[in-house]
Amino acid sequence: MAKNNKTVVPEARMALNQMKAEIANELGLANYESIDKGNLTSRQNGYVGGYMTKRLVEAAEKSMAGK
Numbered sequence: 001m002a003k004n005n006k007t008v009v010p011e012a013r014m015a016l017n018q019m020k021a022e023i024a025n026e027l028g029l030a031n032y033e034s035i036d037k038g039n040l041t042s043r044q045n046g047y048v049g050g051y052m053t054k055r056l057v058e059a060a061e062k063s064m065a066g067k
Contacts, residue, residue: 016052023051 007013017033024032027047029040037045 019052019055020048023055024048027051 007016021032024030027044029035029044029048032048
């Protein structure tokens with residue numbers, strides 16, 4: 001299966017990386033940007049991505065609702 005992590009809006013990359021770091025920090029994964037992700041469990045990495053998706057969906061829903 002091909003891996004496609006291409007950012008649709010390249011200008012958003014910095015904001016997404018910042019969000020990822022904030023979420024990882026909230027989950028107790030300090031210095032997430034500089035640690036070897038291969039040493040983390042699938043669950044730890046999955047939590048970061050899952051919470052990012054959850055927050056992005058919430059933001060989209062609020063935007064669509066005009067809030």
